[in-house]
Structure formats: C-alpha cells, structure tokens
Amino acid sequence: MKRIVGCLYHDGRLGIEEETMPKLAENEVLVEVHASLISPGTEMSSARNLRRKPDPAISAPIKFGYSNAGIVIKTKGDARGLVPGMRVACMGAGAALHANYAAVPVNLVVPIPDGVTFEQAAYLSLAATALQAVRRTDVRLGEYGSVLGMGIVGNLAAQLYRLSGARVLGWETLKLRARLAKKCGVGTVDFLKSDPVEPTKTFAAPWGLDFALFAFGGDAEKAFLNIKKCMKISADGHAMGRVVLVGGCRVPVDGGAASGNLDIRASSRTGAGYHDHAWEYGRDYPAAFVQFTTQRNAQELIRLISEKRLAVDPLTTHRMPLENIAEAGDLLVEHPDRALGVILTMKH
Numbered sequence: 001m002k003r004i005v006g007c008l009y010h011d012g013r014l015g016i017e018e019e020t021m022p023k024l025a026e027n028e029v030l031v032e033v034h035a036s037l038i039s040p041g042t043e044m045s046s047a048r049n050l051r052r053k054p055d056p057a058i059s060a061p062i063k064f065g066y067s068n069a070g071i072v073i074k075t076k077g078d079a080r081g082l083v084p085g086m087r088v089a090c091m092g093a094g095a096a097l098h099a100n101y102a103a104v105p106v107n108l109v110v111p112i113p114d115g116v117t118f119e120q121a122a123y124l125s126l127a128a129t130a131l132q133a134v135r136r137t138d139v140r141l142g143e144y145g146s147v148l149g150m151g152i153v154g155n156l157a158a159q160l161y162r163l164s165g166a167r168v169l170g171w172e173t174l175k176l177r178a179r180l181a182k183k184c185g186v187g188t189v190d191f192l193k194s195d196p197v198e199p200t201k202t203f204a205a206p207w208g209l210d211f212a213l214f215a216f217g218g219d220a221e222k223a224f225l226n227i228k229k230c231m232k233i234s235a236d237g238h239a240m241g242r243v244v245l246v247g248g249c250r251v252p253v254d255g256g257a258a259s260g261n262l263d264i265r266a267s268s269r270t271g272a273g274y275h276d277h278a279w280e281y282g283r284d285y286p287a288a289f290v291q292f293t294t295q296r297n298a299q300e301l302i303r304l305i306s307e308k309r310l311a312v313d314p315l316t317t318h319r320m321p322l323e324n325i326a327e328a329g330d331l332l333v334e335h336p337d338r339a340l341g342v343i344l345t346m347k348h
Helices: 042-052 124-137 152-163 175-183 197-203 221-230 294-306 322-334
Strands: 002-008 014-020 028-038 067-076 087-091 101-105 109-111 144-148 167-171 187-189 211-214 239-245 261-266 316-321 341-345
Touching: 002 042, 002 322, 014 322, 028 087, 028 322, 042 322, 067 101, 067 124, 087 101, 087 124, 087 294, 109 294, 124 152, 124 211, 124 239, 124 261, 124 294, 144 152, 144 221, 152 167, 152 175, 152 211, 167 197, 175 187, 197 221, 211 221, 221 239, 316 322, 322 341
Parallel strands: 144 167, 144 211, 167 187, 211 239, 239 261, 316 341
Antiparallel strands: 002 014, 028 067, 028 101, 028 341, 067 087, 087 109
8 A cells, every 4th residue: 555645845845755654663553644734834934944945955855744633543562542443633743744644653642532523633733832832831810911923823822821811912913813813712913013012011901911922933033022011010120921932933032131030931842752752652751740741731632622612623724635735835835824724634
C-alpha cells in the first residue's frame, strides 16, 4: 500500500508525494486520517520565508503537519487502551502529518467521542499550544487581559482565558480574524491602524491589564511598548502583571525601571512531554509532580469541545482535499486576510 503525504519544497511551494506505508514502531498506532489542520502560523511562516528566499540546500521534500484526526486501524506494542476502530485525535511534528495515513506515538493520541467531528478534533495541537500559554499566564478569575493576534492560537487562548473567569480584549488588524473573534465572544481593537491604548485602558478600567498574550510573529516592539502603557500600575509607578510570548515575535525587554515589575514569560509547545521521546512512546511522569502533560491537556480540550464550551467551528474558513494542498498553501501565504482555519480532508 502507498500513502499520500503533504510536503514543503525548497522554494516554499506545497505539494503531495506518494510513499510506502509507514512501518509501526513499538508503542505506535496507525491512523487512517480523515482531517488535518494546516497551521497558518508555524507552518506557513516556513513556507513564506522560503518563498522570499528559496533554500537550495533543501534537496528533498519536507513532510509536515502536526495535528490531525481519524480512525485507528492498527497498533503495535503497548497501545495504552487504543484499539482499531477507535476515533482519535493526534498531534506531533513528524507524526500527525498532512497525510491519509499517519503513524503516531501512543501518548500523542487521544480518543474522541461521537459528538466531536474529525474536523473539530484536528484543532487539537494548536488548542493545546493555546492552553499551555494560558497555564503559563497563571490567569485568575476576575482578571483583565489582552491577546495580541487573533489567529487560531490567539483566538483559542482568549476563549480559554474567558473560561477561566478572565475578561479579554483582542488586538487584531485583519478584519477576518476580528470578525471570527467576535463570533467566539471576544471583542477586538485594531492595534495597527489606530491607537489601541485608550480603548484598552477603558476596557480594563480602573485597574489596568493583569496580563497580555503575544500570539503573532515578527517585530512586536511597538505593540510591547503600547501594552506596557495598559498594564496595572503599582503605587510606586511601576507597571505590573504578566506578559506571555507564545508567538514567534521579538520584544524589547530592558531591565530596571524601564520594565517595572512585569513578568515576561515565554510559552512553548503543548505541555509537558512533547518532544520527549520516552514520554511520547508510553513512559509516564509522576502525576504528583507533572499534573498537566500534553496528553492531559489534549483530553481536557477534547472534552471542552464536546461540551460546546470551546468553539472551533467558527475558525474553519476553508475545506480542501489533501490533493489540493498547494492551493491551500497559496491561500494562507498570499491572502491571510481571506483564510484562517484550512482543513485538509482525505477520502478512504
């Protein structure tokens, strides 16, 4: 049997390649994939950069994708309760590929109930990235925060902040993303075309922001300086609160009074265990010390989607067959104002 895999080429183009079916390693499952989500941030930034500057050193197509959903058709080793015929969501770079079949380590696979569609479950990895950022924020009920960049991760993080009891204002400049944020219950201000400081201070009045999440890439200097003006202020005149960086942006952080008493935190991955080979393939961490692994985060997110408390459907703007991945890439790279969640579908 052969499988079809989505690939990224040296010049930033996307396409498909045919290859032999993967052989399962110990503690892996083979999944018949029905839906896969393209990351408009991480994945498309690589394509965008290669289109600007092709890399001739990339001699072979790069298989990519890290969030899909389908049906288990085969297992090997300790499958941790996963059985053929089970509907599952999968994550993991190099594993949960944009492909019609995927071999995935057992701890990066979680069952999905009948009430959750494959398309909804395909959002799992980006949702887990958002949840990790929310956990890094240490948000508390009644706090005020802003999310800068209302792409998929920013939108889902804003929803999770609200579920945690916080009040959230989004900063976004693309009309499509602002409109989708509103559908998910989050208001926005345009932080490039107008001054976002006054409406944000009004939103958080009289206290100021307790936290801010940067969920976009590129130069964030101006946005960071504006956010500092919106944070809560201590009696000695210093800015306070937490600033979390989940997007691939760069901010200017100066020591001393310039940054007051702000906590600047980075947030990476989807929770403990991701990219730990031993954990991905079945080893557990002591639950008393690691409460929220990547798998625990994934289980909680699937449950929130099932309970209709976390909305992912509004984020899906396009559905395309896997064979049309080149068209999907062109759309996301060249027209980010027209597309956000692009789901690839597979026929079986």
